[in-house]
Amino acid sequence: MILAIDTSTAACTAALFDASGACMSSRDELIGRGHSEKLVPMLEELLEGRSADRILVGVGPGSFTGIRVGIAAAQGLAIAWDCQLSGMSSLALLAAGADTPGEVAAAVDGGHGELFVQQFDTSTREATSKLMNLPPAEAAALISADVVVGPGAAALVDARGSGCAEPAWPSARNAFRLPESLRSLPPKPVYARAPDAKARNAA
Template sequence: MLRRGAGEWPGGRIEGIPVNILALDSALSACSVAVLADGAVRAVRRQAMARGQAEALLPMARAALEEAGLAFADLDRLAVTVGPGSFTGLRIGLAAARGLALATGLPLTGITTLEALAAGTDPAARLGRTLVALIDSRRGDVFMQAFDANAMPLSEPASADPAVLDAVLPAGPLLLAGDAAPAALDLLLKAGRDAELAADSESPDPVIVARLAAARPRPEGPVTALYLRAPDVSLPRAPVLRVS
């Protein structure tokens, strides 16, 4: 499990955004949380896991809050990744975040997995390239979205057959992020494209999820999942929520 304090994260404070926020992510193959207090990173917990997120996520959140010296009552907002990603992981993360929001009265902000991946890449690596976030759907296709050098969307989230990526992606140099990026890189290089991999970008960084949510207006309305494709698995039992 990864634990980091504020001093270990570059640019630990978000200028001009005094907000205490808890961010949750279980959309892909990891379970992670981050706590920001007055814009500074106070705690991060991250663990790779394909199963068991339902049992791990809320205890991880409580442990991160304890490490940060905060209680749920001290928070201003909650954030959660909303997909696309694993149907099971998304449902677990959303159920936990919605339950916490209901129990505490805190506003909940949803951040797409693709925008979190994009925003987590090195800004210097994006220069002169179109950034493409790619997620393996585990069903033969990829979820993808293109972004500019500022990690702002150039396209809507979509699903695509990896075999047609060369045809559907923008012309010019590419920077690829996400767990489907290595396989996509092989295909694109064979097609003669100029493409590179972004470093350490296979799963969303919960600190990035928190930063994106903190910079947005207070959310209005419910947070819903972005699936892109209908789920083809049975529903797991939602976690039992206890807020203290």
């Protein structure tokens, strides 16, 4: 079995798949904060005492704290089960829930009034732009997809003055809609911007 989890946004989501990649069961809950308190009980309910042979964990970008919670839980389970652990793109997971033809952009809050944004082809699920962390107006000038999904979608569409904003959240049940390249990443956080704290220059 394969376990997929993502805690990069206000959503807490997990899914269990069989060896062929078919989803056996999933859980999705919009919780805002408190992933560390919610994730373990959610996994216990989902797994029902079973273990997995592989774990997929969302590595971001998104909430710094949420990403770390998900990766820490996945690392602990991987050690306990002695199983393979891989990262998956949280923005790709968000975009994978969209069935609109052509291209779609995923947008989430990046802090400091900025957005994490990336564009994807909905037929291949591959990225068609680089990952960006920009103010909405700047992101709007670089994103051509008419449909934008995610908690940051409205900000981007409003800044552009055109397009369709669809509020949405990542769902682990879409993990196997991602191409292998986007679900075989190193299980390390993708923060997509520099940390707020700056090192002092040497005297």
